[in-house]
Amino acid sequence: MFPFCFEWVWDIGHAIFFGGFWYAISILGAGMTFCILKAAYDTMNDSGDSHH
């Protein structure tokens, strides 16, 4: 799973599998981090104009 795991090999299989996996996980993590930080910011500033 990580390059420091003993069975890790720097080959195309690991690059595609884990590249895709970490790419997707990173997008989800970054998206959620943005939402949480912005929600905290909005709460502190309490703009009160958020409607959905």
Next chain:
Amino acid sequence: MDSALIPEGAKRCSFPKFTIGIAIVGAVLLWGVFAMFLCWFKGLNQTNMNDYYGFALWIWADLAVIAVGGGAFFTGLLRYIFKIDELKNIINFAVIIGFICYSSALLILAIDIGQPLRGWFIFWHANVHSMLTEVAFCLSAYFAVLTIEFIPNILENRQVNKVPFFHHLAHNMHGVMAVFAATGAFLSFFHQGSLGGVAGVMYGRPFAVREGLLIWPWTFFLFTWSAAAFGPCFTLLVTRITEAVTGKKLVKDNVIHLLAKISGWMIVTYIIAKIIDTIYWAMVTAPSLGFTLSHFYSNNGFYGYWILIAEIVVCGIVPGVLLVMKSTRENPTLRLVAIILGTIGVCLNRWVMVLQIMAVPVMSFDTWALYFPSWQEIATTILPVAYGIILIAVAYRYLPVFPQEQELNPVEPVTE
């Protein structure tokens, strides 16, 4: 008793009535949980799996719920990427159904591996030459996407939404939902496909093996396509069942007709591809491996040509045509028939691609291996159904799942 939690302007049954309903379904759930613990504590000898059936009823259920749960990714793709605005009125429910389907699939896998405490091995010690590793990665990541898509709906609960942070969080998550939906579509394409790919690359099983494109057998594309085609059918079916149980119209007809129409065209295009694939397999692939078509559908007490006709004609062509034609699509009874047939069709396809594959004799000295699951397998397969009913009931009661509900069911003011 719980009226403060119920969406404003919405009418729900009394709390005792709700509790009784949950208790009845909960009893079925507990039966499944009991069987699940038997499998975990006593082992997989609780099942009727054997050397022929390493993939048993569970894996069929797993593939079936993933296929019908495809309505979530496809509806999300249409709503957030293709900007089909009408679908905003059913997307919440599609996400909940997807969440139930994928959490059920993961639960089934947790039972199936026998040692759930070692479930993380597939990530840590990944076999990068296995399509099932790709499935495990994408399935887990897509379940995270569905959870993220479900969270704003939970945060819109009447009481939760009063907390400013949660209110803003729900708003912000809606704002970037297109990114999550696109990620979900990417992940779904690969895990739906790879589930089909697993069957297509089994060159030791002439019933399953297919030619393909590069490393992907045609079954890879057919599985993704069928999930996108039939998934919305299941979303429409569960919506119809929810409307029948609640006695309310929850989604406007134009939304239902639109999703049914999209599903219909997807089914028609899928079934054309499926027919071409089947003919090529029957005329070229199987004979090149020394088998005739009749070998796969005769000399046994269950699998006959009927299953091929049922899957492709009755549960493929018929629902496709019914949903494509405006007159039949807008007829509630015929539309219901179509979405039921469509849902059965995709489940039947997964049955064939999981269980019939295992049953067909391969060696000249083999015989058909028919299999019947143990009660523990049946109970753990029914478990996700009970869980799904409970989650839908709770979500419907406490969350604003259907944006058009109040407009379609105005609550008359009480006059005394």
